[in-house]
Amino acid sequence: MQQNEQLENQPDEQLEKQQKERRDFLGCLGGAIACGAATVVASAASSAAVAATAGGAVPPIPNFDWSKHQWAFGVDAERCIGCLRCVEACKRENNVAPDAHHFRTWVERYVTLEGEEKARIDSQADPANIAASGTDGQYRFANRYKDAKVEKAFFVPKLCNHCTHPACVQVCPTGATYKTEDGAVLIDHTYCIGCQYCVQACPYGARFFNEEKGVTDKCTWCYHRITKGLQPACVEVCPVSARIFGDRNDKQSLISQFIQNHRVQVLRPETGNAPNVFYVGIDKDVS
Amino acid sequence: MDALFHASPFTGYVYPNETVIPWTVLIVVYPYLTGLVAGAFTISSLYQVFGFTQLRPVAHFALLISLCCMLTVPLPLLLHLGQPERAFNAMITPHVTSAFAVFGYAAGFYIILLVLETWFVFRPHIVQQAQQRTGVMRWFYSILSLGSYDLSEKAMSYDRKWLFTLAIIGIPGAHGLHGYVGFVFGSLKSREWWSSDLMPVIFLLSAIISGTAFVIVLYVVSCKLRKVSIDLSCMKVMAYALWGFMMFTLLIEGVEFLSLVYRGREGIEVILEFVTGPLIIPFFILQFGIGSVLPLIVITFLIWRGTSGTALIVGITGSAILVLLAVLMMRYNVVIGGQEISKTAKGLIAYHPPILGREGLLAAGIVLTVPLILLSVLVRLFTPWHDSPRTA
Incomplete structure (x- = not known):
């Protein structure tokens, strides 16, 4: 046979x-x-x-139509405890270099001591905090204010704002960085020439240069996850729900409810970039 | 991973990603070179278009200087790119809203214009050489002549029309190219140090003085190497041009800085901390004091006293060298300085350029010598000298 x-x-x-x-x-x-x-x-x-x-052509992602979504991100700074699980999860999920100089997301700590006008600010990338964690790849905030009289203290998670009028997209000479139909700002790593003009143009410091690939990198809201119905890694691991993500086209989504039920703020509105990361519980020092 | 990037220490609060400075000394060299292009072209045009006959000894030499610098301009950019092999993406599929996307076209257009103008300027020389030389060089000049050996008065008059037209197009071309470089920085709203409407004007004026100073220095050096006497009236006209444009440059720079301080927007405290701290040596001492005020005083003194002879040559050349240093420092203080002030407006980054590596001082220095190497070849192929009869 x-x-x-x-x-x-x-x-x-x-x-x-x-x-x-x-x-x-x-x-x-x-x-x-x-x-x-x-x-x-x-x-x-x-x-x-x-x-x-x-x-508005649909990208070749199974069971996903980008014209039917409008993503947005919420940060409830009142809830954030500065555990930095989000930062570590992001690095692992997105293969970000495990050092103190490349972050798709980070957390800032604002501490106002008694008798001081301005807040003292640091992030997990501060050399004192890196020294406290003992490694460049895992993060923690050093307990540097334990003996001080703290008047006010809070944490602020930061990430790419996926602006409606992104300055980075405006300046990209090749169109390698672009705005998707569903509201994310992405980078085509196969087309980016690595000039870093976008890194300069972003007022939020959200972009960095991926030296290994020779291209620019930044937060994508975990586009590979959200287009499969999952949450971004940082949202997934947040133990206190300080990070909220969802579809604004869905009025019942967590993000729609978050924006509806709070008086939200965006960072640096004067730039005209119109960010899509909405904040609750931040102070005058945050920018 | 450490070898892949150069992280800088900081004070105050800076965004975590800001500790690796995106644009390094190669991007300092880039506007410096385009500035030399525009300045040298201005000297050439003053003779070619505006009839400054005193500049005849340097007019064609200045054109070659401009061409050599322009041919080198893409080099620091390509060295800086993370994916240099994709550089043409910006020309094949330009993103029209990007100031950078214009560069390929502007630079390409201007290189073509410079090559054309150089060809017309040196056509009599090319034809002459094609007829006189033998062997490979005969072939070389014959090909360059493009088969046209006609040097009749009619043909030369036709050439002069072309030269005049090209020089006229070249003036806005050269200055537009450099003004555009200023726009690349001035149009960014993310950095208070750069974000200024005066940036293109400042870049342009400093370009003219750097180019003029470059022509002065190279002319004097070339005369010494060729053992011919230096044309004093030519030197004087270039010194006047240098003096005049320097006054404007200092004035506009002063106005720009005053406006920044007077507006006193968010982050002005950090800017003032920067200006009165890390910027004292590179800005106040090197760029402003030694590089600008001192040569201005020297040239004023020379003009006032009617100095001539060797003292005039030494004074002008010395001043020109200082001006070249001042403009290089100006580019450094703008490009690197702008990135040392954090976008948070709450911290400062202390960038110390590495010596070795792709983006190190050595690489930048080598890039700066490329125009000189090109020039040393081109002056042998196309003799640009129009020395006075007093040639030694």
């Missing part, structure tokens, strides 16, 4: 081989022509891609 199958398959294999040779030859020929026309094609393809994006 097997022999029969082999015999029957032989002509097919020969035919396939011939066809493959022909395909290879045509492929070479086509390659030569394609090289000559590469510039034109690339330009046209890109224009088409831009047009498709503008027209």
